Amino acid sequence: MKIAIDGMGGDNAPKAVVEGVIKALNEYQGIEYYITGPKEKIEEELKNYTYDKSLINIVDAREVISPNEHPVMALKKKKDSSICKALKLVKDKECDAVISGGSTGAFLAGCTLIVGRIKGIERPALAPIMPGKNGSFMIVDAGANVDCKPNYLVQFAKMGKIYYQGVLGKENPSVGLVNIGAEEEKGNELTKAAHKLLKEEKLNFVGNVEPRETSNGDVNVLVCDGFVGNTLLKMYEGVASTLLSMIKDEILSSGLLSKLGALFLKPVFKSLKIKFDYKEYGGAPFLGVNGICIKAHGSSDGKAFKNAIRQTKTFYDNKVLEKIKEELQNNI
Amino acid sequence: MKIAIDGMGGDNAPKAVVEGVIKALNEYQGIEYYITGPKEKIEEELKNYTYDKSLINIVDAREVISPNEHPVMALKKKKDSSICKALKLVKDKECDAVISGGSTGAFLAGCTLIVGRIKGIERPALAPIMPGKNGSFMIVDAGANVDCKPNYLVQFAKMGKIYYQGVLGKENPSVGLVNIGAEEEKGNELTKAAHKLLKEEKLNFVGNVEPRETSNGDVNVLVCDGFVGNTLLKMYEGVASTLLSMIKDEILSSGLLSKLGALFLKPVFKSLKIKFDYKEYGGAPFLGVNGICIKAHGSSDGKAFKNAIRQTKTFYDNKVLEKIKEELQNNI
Structure with missing residues (x-):
């Protein structure tokens, strides 16, 4: 090629x-x-x-x-x-x-x-793959379309499924709708309408996924509008790095034992850093x-x-x- | 009272x-x-x-x-x-x-x-206070209004400012608009219109705040629609707990030195836990x-x-x- x-x-x-x-x-x-x-x-x-x-x-x-x-x-x-x-x-x-x-x-x-x-x-979508606790998950769309109609999200789901299947090799990946609240009737106008449409499709649709659940990586393909997707992506990177830097600050301002502890824990943090390393994940396809x-x-x-x-x-x-x-x- | x-x-x-x-x-x-x-x-x-x-x-x-x-x-x-x-x-x-x-x-x-x-x-808003790296910040609205008009966000900003000033005692707190992208012209229809309105108000408006920056706590009052605000809130809780549980898993599956290190670092994690503890922050006012x-x-x-x-x-x-x-x- x-x-x-x-x-x-x-x-x-x-x-x-x-x-x-x-x-x-x-x-x-x-x-x-x-x-x-x-x-x-x-x-x-x-x-x-x-x-x-x-x-x-x-x-x-x-x-x-x-x-x-x-x-x-x-x-x-x-x-x-x-x-x-x-x-x-x-x-x-x-x-x-x-x-x-x-x-x-x-x-x-x-x-x-x-x-x-x-x-x-209707609208091409940016679809990065992220490291989750229990597996990799994909966000479609991660920022290309900040204002979406419900049927865009259905197309995002279909494209995401094909990509996840083809590139990550998982047969019939699960698809979730990012939403605040697990119940079908929860959410804003967009997600309520998109939920109804997604249910009708031949997809392994698992329903709503609350933002806090996304980073578990239990659901393979997460669909949402680009504003929400970009927010997830950036929060994911931001909170992780804020937390790690807070741990560092705490260690630096505490006693010798903590510093020794940090030294012993170096391999743990290193292994975590690799898990969170975007470099391992290549790029984001524009589907x-x-x-x-x-x-x-x-x-x-x-x-x-x-x-x-x-x-x-x-x-x-x-x-x-x-x-x-x-x-x-x-x-x- | x-x-x-x-x-x-x-x-x-x-x-x-x-x-x-x-x-x-x-x-x-x-x-x-x-x-x-x-x-x-x-x-x-x-x-x-x-x-x-x-x-x-x-x-x-x-x-x-x-x-x-x-x-x-x-x-x-x-x-x-x-x-x-x-x-x-x-x-x-x-x-x-x-x-x-x-x-x-x-x-x-x-x-x-x-x-x-x-x-x-127009719409009352839920306004929790969150622990950030450099200070506490407030999210208005955190979930009461999932579909918003631009002028709602202006009212959220005004109410948030008065509350932050009154309860956290900070004169003229800074107000930011949660948005994907720092530049004024970035964002979706709602944030673009809200940005224009917020600039005209007598507020200490610092412009857009990208999701990943929110957890720094450098901006006191963050306004956004309730869908985005709830997403921030839940991601904040979710990513922090995912990360901490990943650290724990890594420690459990690694050698004696790491376990000893974890023991020494206990006070560090405890002090961090207090920083992230919602119990310290009381409740969220419905403004x-x-x-x-x-x-x-x-x-x-x-x-x-x-x-x-x-x-x-x-x-x-x-x-x-x-x-x-x-x-x-x-x-x-």
Whole structure:
């Protein structure tokens, strides 16, 4: 397969992007890479490695879109940006997939404007996979659609199910509706209407999942509007890091025994840190666009990009895009 | 002052309620209590204590509303319930305030239906105070209004500010809008419109606060719709407890040194537990109703009820209700 990767996307680009590609090249077979960005900068990074030159192509792009720019305006103005060039490769069928660690807004807008929606999909959705206590769970949508209609959530559920099944290998994953209150009649107008619709679908729908239950990871695919999904995502990261830093502060301000205790507990905290490490989880697919589009975390390092590539390959190998098209185009 | 307290409200009622009242009686001056519930049950609990009998009255109520009942239906059917009787005491001006640890839905509905809204208030809001890393913060609304209009959020901000100032004693507390994204133009239709309105008000408005920042406690009053507010609240409790239980699991499955480390760190975890302990924070006021109405946590113990009484007293002593009426009635 051929993967286009935004060479300038992310806090550590292009260094981390190139490092990730080289790592992936050594680990996975049958992938050809197209790195977009200023030719000389990408070449400079590639110089540090020995690799099969036939498998890495540089696609020159002179501009960079920063996360602070207005997404749609930037896309229109900067046709020669690394994001636009990478998306264009997928649109023109020169590549099978695209990965970017750059501006989330510009990347998602570009996926819709350049690659295009799948016919029949109302709104594409961002679907990151998160580490839970008892297993991984997926949030659809995690921020692309802040105002939703009930039937969008049904499409999110269907796409999420196919993706979770294809990429995480679970037959008939469970689907839950994020809602405040477990009972069917609880929630706001959106969730009450969405609950009724979801019940009617051929899904392993387990009903409402309260926010505090989400992090258990007992339900595989969680659907919600993008405002709530983004809130969950950010709270998850935020509360965990607040709590860990509070533990640290407490340890620093307490006696020698506590400090010794902290030393003994280092492996425990390290193992927990790995569980919560986004780098292990690759990127978030943007489901519903007519191509494999993966948003990598902005602070991705080489390992995170490598894992995003692994995830992209699984997406491709398991024909997730074809399955989404098949199920959702027939279902309108 | 006179406080009505729902003797049957909460998982540990009436034992914890009576315990809390006795504790408060010994600690705070000038309060007379009206405990509602089956006379014989309340008397049975009171028998365990020696106290000034002129300060505790029992108001017989033969029914109890459970959290599983439909709030409005239960209120209509069970006029002789401990919740209804307690609310009625405030409506009839026999008491200055009411506290309940019972069904949140029934209590809030009862506050609006029996005690009534302040003229000019569109929607009363539940406003719990939460422990943050750098200070306490308040969420308005935390679940009473799941579908909101922008101007509701402005009223939440004004009421929250007056309450925070009056009860937590901070001059001109900061007010933030919970939103996904720091920039003004970010968010959904509601937050975009609310942001514009909040900027125009005489408030110490600091702009958008992203969910992950909320738990820092750097912003005093956080406004949002009740769906988002309830999500924040529940995620806050949920992620913290998931994380702590993951730490525990890791410790149990690791070696002797880690277990020893955990032993040494016990005081650290204990001190953190106190910081996160809802019992320290009393109850959540229901702001915008024409009375002092405090919702205590369902799992409140005696100490939590005592703290809810302390908070109610501060609410009363600092004339928070009068200030809300003054500011919001004039402002329509």
